[in-house]
Amino acid sequence: MEHTEFDYVIVGGGTAGSVLANRLTEDPNTTVCVIEGGPSDVGLERVLRLREWLDLLDSDLDYGYTTVEQPRGNSHIVHSRARVLGGCSSHNTLISFRPFPQDLDDWVAAGAEGWDNATVQSYADRIKCNIIPVAPQDRNELVQDWVTASAKSTGVPVVRDFNALTSHGGGFSEGVGFLSIAYDPYTGHRSSASVAYLHPILGQRHNLTLRTETWAQELVLDGDRATGVRVRTQDGHQETIRARTEVLLCAGAIDTPRLMLLSGLGPAEELRSVGVQVRHDLPGVGEHLLDHPESIIMWETTKPVPENTVMHSDGGLFVRRDSSDSRPDLMFHVYQVPFDDNTARLGYPSPGPRNAICMTPNIPRSRSRGKLWLTSADPEVHPALDFRYFTDDDDYDARTIVDGIRIAREIAATEPFASWISREVAPGPQVQSDEELSEFGRRAAHTVYHPAGTCKMGAPTDTTAVVDPQLRVRGLSGLRVVDASVFPTMPSPNPMVTVLAVAERAADLIRADA
Numbered sequence: 209m210e211h212t213e214f215d216y217v218i219v220g221g222g223t224a225g226s227v228l229a230n231r232l233t234e235d236p237n238t239t240v241c242v243i244e245g246g247p248s249d250v251g252l253e254r255v256l257r258l259r260e261w262l263d264l265l266d267s268d269l270d271y272g273y274t275t276v277e278q279p280r281g282n283s284h285i286v287h288s289r290a291r292v293l294g295g296c297s298s299h300n301t302l303i304s305f306r307p308f309p310q311d312l313d314d315w316v317a318a319g320a321e322g323w324d325n326a327t328v329q330s331y332a333d334r335i336k337c338n339i340i341p342v343a344p345q346d347r348n349e350l351v352q353d354w355v356t357a358s359a360k361s362t363g364v365p366v367v368r369d370f371n372a373l374t375s376h377g378g379g380f381s382e383g384v385g386f387l388s389i390a391y392d393p394y395t396g397h398r399s400s401a402s403v404a405y406l407h408p409i410l411g412q413r414h415n416l417t418l419r420t421e422t423w424a425q426e427l428v429l430d431g432d433r434a435t436g437v438r439v440r441t442q443d444g445h446q447e448t449i450r451a452r453t454e455v456l457l458c459a460g461a462i463d464t465p466r467l468m469l470l471s472g473l474g475p476a477e478e479l480r481s482v483g484v485q486v487r488h489d490l491p492g493v494g495e496h497l498l499d500h501p502e503s504i505i506m507w508e509t510t511k512p513v514p515e516n517t518v519m520h521s522d523g524g525l526f527v528r529r530d531s532s533d534s535r536p537d538l539m540f541h542v543y544q545v546p547f548d549d550n551t552a553r554l555g556y557p558s559p560g561p562r563n564a565i566c567m568t569p570n571i572p573r574s575r576s577r578g579k580l581w582l583t584s585a586d587p588e589v590h591p592a593l594d595f596r597y598f599t600d601d602d603d604y605d606a607r608t609i610v611d612g613i614r615i616a617r618e619i620a621a622t623e624p625f626a627s628w629i630s631r632e633v634a635p636g637p638q639v640q641s642d643e644e645l646s647e648f649g650r651r652a653a654h655t656v657y658h659p660a661g662t663c664k665m666g667a668p669t670d671t672t673a674v675v676d677p678q679l680r681v682r683g684l685s686g687l688r689v690v691d692a693s694v695f696p697t698m699p700s701p702n703p704m705v706t707v708l709a710v711a712e713r714a715a716d717l718i719r720a721d722a
């Protein structure tokens with residue numbers, strides 16, 4: 209057994225972990241060790257080339273978590289989670305939206321004192337990733353025509369830079385346009401958390417130790433203090449890495465609660481039932497599993513989809529149905545490839561690779577709530593994930609998807625987009641009633657890959673919260689969570705920028721405590 213000691217041990221060199229590693233090692237007297245389960249992405253072209261992101265799903269760089277049966281949804285969804293430095297920012301589409309001001313009002317109302325809009329946006333200002341609206345050479349004619357038709361059909365404005373509306377104003381209620389994406393428009397490479405925060409300092413800062421292909425199996429506790437992490441190295445050895453000051457959990461919304469539960473931190477009765485020794489009863493760990501569910505409508509095109517693109521999903525549309533809230537309540541991505549995993553399984557034909565266009569309506573503030581739990585004390589066994597998709601009491605989630613498919617059909621009937629479409633492939637024009645559209649929409653449903661909330665932040669008095677507003681785990685010392693698990697509620701748009709901003713602020717909170 210080899211023992212090594214650092215000031216901070218970061219579990220997970222992913223989106224949040226990369227930010228923390230950079231910011232904490234700005235002080236040359238602070239030592240940091242990052243434990244990352246996957247390999248480095250340095251020089252790994254198949255990761256760095258953003259356009260090839262679809263090839264990473266279900267690959268050796270994907271943990272590929274499945275869900276338990278979803279009686280009202282799709283039981284076949286695979287939740288991709290990246291096993292590589294940079295985490296999901298090395299795997300995802302890098303669509304970059306600041307959280308809406310009202311999303312952060314919700315955080316404060318949920319007890320996350322100090323996470324108000326002005327504060328969080330000021331941390332988003334610091335993000336090092338190169339976030340820009342899709343560059344002119346990557347804007348293809350089809351998406352351009354889709355933007356024009358969407359604006360005409362729904363009456364929403366065309367937006368040139370969504371984030372400018374959030375950083376310099378009160379956000380936006382509706383809009384359509386090319387997305388903002390964290391990438392280098394000259395090379396097509398990612399500007400992921402690892403590219404932006406780690407690559408420039410690897411080998412430069414001697415106070416940073418990076419342990420790739422190393423898996424954190426259990427937290428080491430001394431009474432109620434976290435003092436280290438027991439890890440398994442690539443060659444199967446076990447060792448303990450000690451933290452003099454803090455252990456920082458950045459393993460993401462699935463693996464952070466999983467590691468806590470395996471370490472005896474979680475709902476006591478449930479832990480006992482699988483034979484895990486209880487170290488600290490924390491009922492909220494694994495509860496409150498959030499996501500952005502989405503569904504799909506797919507068409508065959510009259511001519512091949514133009515080749516130029518950033519990553520095959522370059523446009524976005526936001527619609528607001530409920531005027532009592534200033535935020536949009538329906539979002540659509542547009543996929544310029546057959547996004548047919550779920551439709552093919554249901555028996556729908558797939559157009560050729562260059563002859564499909566899809567719209568995927570998603571629910572920005574889904575009302576269904578899920579849960580994650582252990583089925584075994586064996587650290588190799590995946591936890592159970594139950595998103596409880598489409599189970600909210602008033603059927604809001606399913607109705608949102610039905611509205612989304614209807615709005616998408618109207619856009620498809622509007623020029624200049626209409627001329628690109630030869631026929632609707634899924635669900636097909638015969639599917640018309642609300643009941644039929646709901647049935648299709650739920651069975652073909654997918655995830656936008658945004659699990660969050662499983663170690664939620666709340667007021668120090670909130671017994672359902674896992675961390676306090678300083679992100680410290682309740683009732684323990686030397687342990688913080690800094691990743692998408694801490695979200696008290698889901699930000700309406702894609703969450704990566706919120707994760708980056710959370711990590712930027714966490715670095716300040718950690719330094720202030722030290």
Ligand SMILES: Cc1cc2nc3c(=O)[nH]c(=O)nc-3n(C[C@H](O)[C@H](O)[C@H](O)COP(=O)(O)OP(=O)(O)OC[C@H]3O[C@@H](n4cnc5c(N)ncnc54)[C@H](O)[C@@H]3O)c2cc1C
Nearest residue numbers: 220222223224245295296300302303424460692702703704
């Ligand atoms: C396919 C896909 C597309 C997406 N597209 C977008 C998008 O376009 N825009 C957007 O805003 N969001 C997107 N998301 C979501 C977004 O990427 C995530 O919400 C965000 O990156 C999560 O960051 P995190 O720090 O919480 O976790 P992660 O980035 O997942 O980091 C966790 C890290 O911890 C490591 N790890 C886990 N367990 C252990 C362990 N026990 N020991 C050691 N290491 C461990 C993992 O290998 C990983 O590197 C997408 C996600 C996916 C999967």
